[in-house]
Amino acid sequence: MKRALITGITGQDGSYLAEFLLEKGYEVHGIIRRTSVLNTQRIDHIYQDQHGKGVMLFLYYGDMVDSSSISRLMAKINPAEIYNLAAQSHVAVSFEIPEYTAQVDALGTLRLLEAIKNLGIETRFYQASTSELYGKACKVPQNENTPFYPRSPYAVAKLYSYWIVKNYREAYGMYAVNGILFNHESPRRGKHFVTRKISRAAARIAKGQQKKLYLGNLNAKRDWGYARDYVEMMWMMLQQEKPEDYIVASGETHTVREFAELAFKYVGIDLEWSGKGIEEKGIDKQTGEIIIQVDPRYFRPTEVDILIGDSSKAKEKLGWEPKLTFNELVKIMVESDLRIIE
Numbered sequence: 001m002k003r004a005l006i007t008g009i010t011g012q013d014g015s016y017l018a019e020f021l022l023e024k025g026y027e028v029h030g031i032i033r034r035t036s037v038l039n040t041q042r043i044d045h046i047y048q049d050q051h052g053k054g055v056m057l058f059l060y061y062g063d064m065v066d067s068s069s070i071s072r073l074m075a076k077i078n079p080a081e082i083y084n085l086a087a088q089s090h091v092a093v094s095f096e097i098p099e100y101t102a103q104v105d106a107l108g109t110l111r112l113l114e115a116i117k118n119l120g121i122e123t124r125f126y127q128a129s130t131s132e133l134y135g136k137a138c139k140v141p142q143n144e145n146t147p148f149y150p151r152s153p154y155a156v157a158k159l160y161s162y163w164i165v166k167n168y169r170e171a172y173g174m175y176a177v178n179g180i181l182f183n184h185e186s187p188r189r190g191k192h193f194v195t196r197k198i199s200r201a202a203a204r205i206a207k208g209q210q211k212k213l214y215l216g217n218l219n220a221k222r223d224w225g226y227a228r229d230y231v232e233m234m235w236m237m238l239q240q241e242k243p244e245d246y247i248v249a250s251g252e253t254h255t256v257r258e259f260a261e262l263a264f265k266y267v268g269i270d271l272e273w274s275g276k277g278i279e280e281k282g283i284d285k286q287t288g289e290i291i292i293q294v295d296p297r298y299f300r301p302t303e304v305d306i307l308i309g310d311s312s313k314a315k316e317k318l319g320w321e322p323k324l325t326f327n328e329l330v331k332i333m334v335e336s337d338l339r340i341i342e
């Protein structure tokens with residue numbers, strides 16, 4: 001039986017990965033943060049009473065900014081695989097709290113790698129790298145050889161992690177890899193990311209619980225995939241003979257505007273657009289009501305205009321391909337938000 005450690009187990013990806021590894025027969029250990037309100041909703045369905053027999057999921061308090069808790073837990077758990085998913089993962093928020101973002105997203109990774117090195121743990125390490133590293137596009141689609149140009153404190157912190165993982169692999173022969181994942185969403189996506197903000201608003205507006213949706217840049221283009229499909233690749237990357245970095249992407253790009261049009265279509269609202277720039281509005285064709293308005297508060301000081309990933313290396317070497325289409329993704333997110341209301 002293999003033992004895996006997941007940092008960020010309470011997040012979107014952490015919860016899908018924990019399910020995936022438990023199904024594969026792993027003993028799963030997760031680090032959670034102390035919060036004043038319990039925040040384990042995404043993993044409550046797989047939580048097991050720690051007093052029972054055959055427990056396979058274990059949770060511990062710790063924090064990526066606290067080296068002593070990290071070293072202590074690594075020594076105690078001695079995991080065969082480590083998935084470092086913990087992060088201050090909101091790009092816009094990283095402009096508000098850049099120092100904390102660097103502490104967690106950059107130095108947090110270093111703390112884990114140092115603990116592995118100093119304790120002499122035999123393990124395989126997965127780092128949650130991101131398409132945000134590409135930032136200002138010099139070429140699309142982006143592949144493993146495309147130069148980086150990060151555009152936010154979040155992306156700069158993740159750039160540090162990308163390189164420190166590569167450095168520890170080369171310097172100490174560690175099995176440590178970067179999964180460069182493009183945006184991936186699901187019904188479990190945090191409510192402040194644009195896809196979930198839209199799917200939730202579509203459901204709430206259709207049910208009369210909300211009047212309007214305020215968004216920022218409607219023209220940003222993203223390569224959106226399904227989180228459940230992507231966690232499989234995290235695992236596959238740790239099962240290879242040689243540690244290598246891979247892109248994980250759908251290969252399609254869509255604007256925020258397209259995502260919104262499709263989401264509202266699912267709840268029976270056909271949108272048409274009028275005005276330009278911050279005056280632009282999404283209007284219900286049937287009733288003439290304003291449904292979407294632009295709020296410049298959601299603009300970012302520097303934006304990533306277009307992301308589209310080329311995951312042919314993952315397909316050719318590991319036989320991985322995404323399963324869910326863009327339309328299906330929007331549909332399952334809106335349906336889930338409708339169910340939550342009902």
Ligand code: NDP
Pocket residue numbers: 007008009010011012013014031032033035039062063064065084085086087088089090104128129130131180181182183184185190
């Ligand atoms: P979430 O924001 O949903 O989850 C982040 C997790 O990190 C949560 O469990 C959170 O805990 C935990 N965390 C945050 N700060 C700390 C800290 N100081 N100490 C310990 N744990 C902490 O992110 P996702 O699941 O969407 O993403 C997983 C990882 O993948 C992240 O590193 C993200 O940056 C990266 N990524 C995500 C992509 C995506 O499209 N989803 C694409 C590419 C990379 P809590 O629940 O307490 O907040």
Ligand code: GDR
Pocket residue numbers: 089090091092129130131132181182183184192193194195197214215216217218220221222256298299300303304
């Ligand atoms: P992103 O995701 O920044 O790509 O990072 P997000 O959903 O926050 O933004 C996507 C695009 O939508 C535009 N946008 C808005 N975004 C938010 N959050 N709220 C709005 O109201 C809004 N209106 C327009 C943004 O400007 C942006 O262009 C995600 C995170 O999961 C990161 O952790 C991860 O590394 C990357 O994806 C890949």
